Amino acid sequence: MIRSLSPRVEAVFWFLLTATGYYLLASLSLYATKGADNIAAVWPPSGYFLALLLLMPDRVRYAAFAAMALASVGANISGGVSPLTATAYTVANAVEATIALLLIRRFEGAEMSFMAPRAVGRFCVATLSASAASAVVATALTANGPDFFLSWMTTVALGMLIVTPPIVMLARIVGSNALHNVSTAMKIEAVGLLTMAAFVTGASFAQSEFPVTFLPCVAVIVASYRLGPFGAAAGMLIVAAIASLLTAQGQGPIAAMNYSQKVEVLFLQFYLVTMLFIALPLAALLVVQRRLAKRLEQSNRWLLQAEAAALVGHWRVDLKAWTIQWSDQTYRVHGLEPGVPVDVDYSVAQYLPEDRAKVQKVLTEAVRTGEPFVYQGRIKRADGGIRHVRSHGSIEKGRRGKAVAIFGTVQDVTETVENARILESARSAAERVANTDMLTGLPNRRHTLAILDQVLCEARQQGTPLAVAIFDIDHFKQINDSHGHATGDDVIRRVGQRAKASLREEDLVGRFGGEEFVCILRGRSALSAELVAERVRKAVQTDSESGDGPGATISIGLAIFADEETPQDLLQRADKALYMAKRGGRNRLQMAA
Structure with a gap:
């Protein structure tokens, strides 16, 4: 808490803070609410000291324990307790503080939080364990009986359970400057709710005609709902202080029960414990619920944003x-x-x-x-x-x-x-360009070979007939030399178109390079293939005789599939036949051997 002081000054600060607060609270408790065996109904000094131990640095705890010991002995002696008994009480209080601190550190580490139900439960376990151990020590040192043990344990436990949480939470709120982020309206509401809890408790315990002890419970629950764990802890502290003070003075419905003072003290403690175990867990659960609601709201908002974006x-x-x-x-x-x-x-x-x-x-x-x-x-x-x-x-x-x-x-x-369709269209167009001869519009060499390889596999697997014809334009060099390359290109184009027009839909003619073409004739026997090839030759010759451009004829080599392993083997046979057709005078068809 105090970080700007030197270590020695810091130790003095915590020593004085511990001694002064502990002595005042102990003296006030002994004076205001004495129960059986001269033990207060609620022992606030235990909660005050534990809160300081949770807030102070480790290096000043020895000074704090010394201050607590001096204040405890002094307050008890001032309250009429013998020095020996006062020392025994002090030792027991030191034991409870030590055990509670060790258990809390083991459960929660360096930061004790009252914002989670599990942390609140562990805090209760630590304080109850520490108060039981303290009661054992006090009972043993003072040679008292079970009644003393029970009274001591409940008194000390209530002191820690009721006083420690609000002090720790308030100190951390102030230390973290969280109050600067709280609106003025919220501060006014907090003061109003805690004032209402004080007023309701005072009105309930200042009279005994109407048994309205449930009203302080309502006030604490409202404070818990609106202010969270701090509202629950602060409200409980207010109720405990006022109820204990008025009951000790013989006022209120508990004092009017006409039982022994011991029974009245135990009933008051039971009342406070019941309210405490309702308020603190409820407040912690509300914090968890609000966090979950906020997280759910944020998750839903992110989900909507993600859905909209995607x-x-x-x-x-x-x-x-x-x-x-x-x-x-x-x-x-x-x-x-x-x-x-x-x-x-x-x-x-x-x-x-x-x-x-x-x-x-x-x-x-x-x-x-x-x-x-x-x-x-x-x-x-x-x-x-x-x-x-x-x-x-x-x-x-x-x-x-x-x-x-x-x-x-x-x-x-x-x-x-749409993008996939456009991409597929572009891919198809690119594939067509890659597979098409730009001059004739026919399949190019690469695509023709790919188709031939495919139909060759089908013919081998299914046993269907297949024929391949290779033809080229006779004396094409002379056409180029005499009429120019533009005319030569036009001749190549016309020859390709006439050949394609002479074939069936399932057949294919492709430009293999230069003035050379390849026809793939599916399902053709030798005789049928020969007739189709001859039809192609005559169609080209007829087109040349029409007088439209320079005359052109073709020579054709035809090969029938005979279980060749590769397209090249079949094409090689057709190419040899083409060579023989040219040697035989051109403008003729030659069947491969």
Whole structure:
């Protein structure tokens, strides 16, 4: 707490603070509320000293214990206790403080918190254990009996349970400057609630005609609800002080019970313990509940932001009530304002007819099997727009494993689908460009070889006939030299078009390079392939005889598939046949051997 002082001055500060506070509280308690065997009904000095031990640095604790010993002996002697007995009491109080401090440090470490139910429970265990040990020591040193033991233990335990929490919490609130963050209205409310607790307690214990001891409980619970653990601890301290003082003076419903003083003290202690064990855990639970509520609110806010950013909503169908719930983003995906009433049938009906049956089938199967599901379809939004959506989900099951609900997500994947379509179109276009000869528009060498390799495997596996023809333009160099390369290109183009027009849909003609072409004739026997190849040759010759451009003829080498291992083997046979056709005079067809 005090960090700007030197170690020696700091030790003196804590010594004086401990001695002064302990002596005043002990003297006041002994004077105001004496119970059986000259023991106070509540012993605040124990709680005060434990609070200081939790707040002070470790290095000044020896000075604090010395101050406590002097103050305790002095207060007890001043209260009429013999020096020997006063010393015994002091030793017992030192034992309780030591044990409580050690247990709290072991349970909670360096920082004792009263904001969590588990921490409050451990604090109660530590103080009750310490008070029991202290009672054993005091009883043994003073040679008293069980009544003294019980009275000592309850008195000391109440002192620590009631006094320690508000002192520790207030000191930490002040030390952390948390009060600067509290609004003036909240401060006024806190003062008002604690004043109300004091007034209600005073009114309840200043009279004995009406048994209204429950009213202070109500005041403490209200303070706990509004102010948290500090409100509970401070309210309990106020109730304990006023109730003990007035009861000791013979006022209030407890003093009017007409029992012995010992019974009245025990009943007052029971009353305070009951209220304490209600107020402190309740306040801690309220803190946990508020933290969880705040965390849940933040998580929901993040979920909504994430759904909006990812265009993902969620929905849930209650299979028993046959109702559906949509998140705000699900409404946006469907083009509706959040909160508009929707039902299950409406939700399914938004899918286009050709997708609706598929969605219903997937959901029905998921409910039957209990397995997760995923589907994609198109919905018609309220504004008439068509959107592609994808849903993932799972089945919620009841205690007997029966499906009770369907939970799923819905994501607008329209842009993804459109991007995929554009990408596929671009890929197809790029593939066409990569596989197409730019001059003739026919498959190029690479693509022709790939197709030939494919049909060769099919012919080998299925035993179907296959023929390959290679042809090139006769005297093409002379055409280029005489008419120019532009005319030569036009001749190549016309030859390719005439060849393609002469083939079936399942056949293929590709430009193999320069003025050379390859025809792949699927399912053709030798005779059929020969007829088709001859038709190609005549079509080119007829086109040349029409007088449109320089005349051109082709020579063709034809090879029938004979279990060749590679396309190159088959092409090599066709190429030899082409060579023989050229040697035989050109503009002719030659069948490979």
